[in-house]
């Protein structure tokens with residue numbers, strides 16, 4: 001029998017009615033002759049509420065207890081969904097991450113899966129049951145409950161699909177798929193019927209917030225086809241699949257944007273070996289995820305280095321730079337939160353010159369100044385003023401005829 005892993009996000013199981021609608025869909029899938037393993041997120045904003053509760057109780061939350069707390073949201077949804085399935089005559093059984101055999105490292109709040117011992121899930125399937133697994137969590141090699149980081153249920157689903165050899169992993173959410181741009185910014189953005197893993201990775205990394213980045217990496221590495229679709233309309237969504245060389249690739253597939261990063265500039269950095277290494281090692285040691293980096297060629301033996309970091313890491317980043325000021329002889333540390341990034345993603349870019357030029361011309365025509373630029377083989381990103389990014393997205397979507 002074919003096997004599908006179906007993952008339902010927070011809005012898909014947001015209230016009792018939605019849970020019954022999901023149960024109905026699982027039952028129909030099952031009756032169409034397909035085995036199903038379900039992965040659920042916590043209902044609606046439950047995870048946020050639990051985190052707020054922790055903040056109200058304690059200023060110093062031990063990570064082990066934080067994970068114990070926030071992992072409970074998914075337990076609520078899985079038990080309720082199993083009850084709704086029972087009402088429909090579908091035999092189901094809920095499993096916590098630990099019961100599902102999801103073994104992680106000991107890195108609380110952002111644990112990585114190291115192994116999955118899926119025997120219990122296989123037994124449940126063999127007994128004709130639908131296993132319903134709590135997303136976002138596992139049990140560490142030290143036997144404590146861990147969580148996989150925000151949005152981690154996607155990773156649970158993809159990892160289970162990989163280990164169980166599922167035919168596909170369906171990610172049900174409140175949008176109908178992956179779009180050529182954020183439809184809130186570009187009303188005539190269209191749903192992409194299929195994109196490659198590499199494109200999805202670039203989109204997830206540059207603001208296309210439909211899938212958790214790590215889950216896409218996992219799916220690519222383990223060849224799990226993903227189907228991102230809506231649990232409100234149930235219509236076919238976007239397939240994320242291996243690149244098909246025989247297909248004509250679009251030069252530009254999507255325009256993404258992201259205002260979640262800030263820019264830090266250290267000025268008059270001495271231009272000698274080891275300076276950048278020292279700076280970025282110090283940032284890495286504080287777990288700051290640096291994204292774009294720009295260094296000018298030096299004029300008089302010194303240069304400026306600018307880099308971007310998640311806004312939540314800005315304070316840490318600035319203090320790291322300040323601490324190194326004396327040692328490195330930095331003149332100034334400047335933080336800039338008023339930035340946003342607009343990116344073009346497209347697998348066909350590899351073989352089509354001129355995309356960068358058209359992008360710069362389009363932004364220039366709109367009077368948008370480019371602050372920083374970075375590229376990969378299938379992406380071009382420009383940092384611009386935050387207030388201008390949406391205008392840029394619209395202009396690029398039109399210039400590359402994505403409507």
Ligand code: ASP
Nearest residue numbers: 041047136150151152153
């Ligand atoms: N409930 C968790 C969160 O809100 C995990 C997930 O939804 O994927 O981050």
Ligand code: MG
Nearest residue numbers: 009010041151
């Ligand atoms: Mg979620």
